[in-house]
Amino acid sequence: MLAILHPNTPLDSEGYRQTLHYLENLPGVSLRVHEVQGASQRLTEIYLLGDTKSLDKEEIEALPAVERAIRISDDYRILGRHKDDRRQSGFNYNGVEFNQDNLNVFAGLCAVDVPEHVEMILKALEDQGEVCTRMGAYKPRTNPYSFQGHGKGCLPWVFEKAGKHGIKVIAMEITHESHIEEIDTCLEKLGRPTGVMLQVGTRNTQNFELLKAIGRQSTYPVLLKRGFGITLNESLNAAEYLASEGNANVVFCLRGMKTEAGQPHRNMVDFAHVPAVKRLTRMPVCVDPSHSVGSREASPDGILDVMHATAQGVIAGANMVLVDFHPKPEKALVDGPQALLMKELSAYLEDIRLCHDTWKKRRDIYQRLKDSAPE
Numbered sequence: 001m002l003a004i005l006h007p008n009t010p011l012d013s014e015g016y017r018q019t020l021h022y023l024e025n026l027p028g029v030s031l032r033v034h035e036v037q038g039a040s041q042r043l044t045e046i047y048l049l050g051d052t053k054s055l056d057k058e059e060i061e062a063l064p065a066v067e068r069a070i071r072i073s074d075d076y077r078i079l080g081r082h083k084d085d086r087r088q089s090g091f092n093y094n095g096v097e098f099n100q101d102n103l104n105v106f107a108g109l110c111a112v113d114v115p116e117h118v119e120m121i122l123k124a125l126e127d128q129g130e131v132c133t134r135m136g137a138y139k140p141r142t143n144p145y146s147f148q149g150h151g152k153g154c155l156p157w158v159f160e161k162a163g164k165h166g167i168k169v170i171a172m173e174i175t176h177e178s179h180i181e182e183i184d185t186c187l188e189k190l191g192r193p194t195g196v197m198l199q200v201g202t203r204n205t206q207n208f209e210l211l212k213a214i215g216r217q218s219t220y221p222v223l224l225k226r227g228f229g230i231t232l233n234e235s236l237n238a239a240e241y242l243a244s245e246g247n248a249n250v251v252f253c254l255r256g257m258k259t260e261a262g263q264p265h266r267n268m269v270d271f272a273h274v275p276a277v278k279r280l281t282r283m284p285v286c287v288d289p290s291h292s293v294g295s296r297e298a299s300p301d302g303i304l305d306v307m308h309a310t311a312q313g314v315i316a317g318a319n320m321v322l323v324d325f326h327p328k329p330e331k332a333l334v335d336g337p338q339a340l341l342m343k344e345l346s347a348y349l350e351d352i353r354l355c356h357d358t359w360k361k362r363r364d365i366y367q368r369l370k371d372s373a374p375e
Contacts, residue, residue: 015064094195111334163193215245256292266294286320287313
């Protein structure tokens with residue numbers, strides 16, 4: 001069962017103390033408290049775990065701080081959608097809204113290489129009015145002899161340059177619990193010129209101890225990539241690991257499935273699952289066309305496959321795009337052949353806006369149809 005408190009309930013209020021005291025003393029029930037910060041209000045959600053079948057929903061709703069109670073199913077208890085569930089989707093982080101209706105583009109370097117390339121990327125994004133990027137400092141690689149990323153050594157100048165160009169959120173993959181502290185220490189030392197969304201790569205989707213560690217911190221939201229060789233249900237449960245530890249500010253990323261059936265692309269593009277994930281959960285959904293397609297091949301219409309794949313995800317309702325750009329792909333240390341060129345950035349962003357506007361128009365068509373249907 002889930003108890004949702006009245007918006008902006010002070011945690012030091014008498015009503016909150018009375019409510020928590022009552023819930024803490026329910027036999028056979030443990031509590032998980034989640035704070036959800038929206039654009040205009042803060043919501044407190046209290047999850048009642050354990051033997052909750054016998055609990056009286058009306059009794060819970062009669063508690064002084066409780067606005068309403070919801071019985072929840074076993075699937076994705078925190079992040080999932082449940083019957084009569086009117087909870088908001090998404091969250092606000094560092095002034096940027098992430099929900100199931102809007103769209104944020106994270107264009108940038110798959111792997112940070114030299115300061116000059118970081119500067120060129122961030123300047124181009126600033127010129128286009130973008131406030132998000134991707135920057136890979138830690139890079140897990142299949143080959144142990146391949147470039148593994150500059151790690152914490154590049155964090156100071158990446159963060160400083162991001163602040164200089166007005167970048168508010170950097171998607172940055174981490175591969176070990178210690179990376180959280182390295183990022184946090186660096187940002188604090190610099191006066192927090194930007195923000196970071198911790199990215200869990202496809203190889204770590206079922207690294208449960210790493211997921212628990214990331215979930216125990218609430219400073220940074222999380223971008224969780226789907227595991228490339230596991231089911232959607234298994235990947236969504238990985239996201240639930242994060243939320244069950246306390247951090248429900250999670251964006252779910254579709255990045256393609258590893259299978260020979262996906263050829264000639266690097267992976268089988270799975271962007272048809274965008275609306276499925278939004279239906280099953282309250283998470284914003286990201287698409288990663290770069291790692292799905294993995295090349296710069298173009299169709300006869302002159303449009304690159306990666307751009308077609310992006311359009312397919314966005315027009316289906318994606319809320320975030322994670323995409324590789326590089327000023328000099330031939331010098332990139334990771335995935336250069338799939339990176340888009342700086343001269344393509346403006347057109348790419350225009351294409352994305354067109355597709356997002358089309359999704360909104362499609363949504364309105366079917367909303368009108370729903371509204372006109374007889375009861």
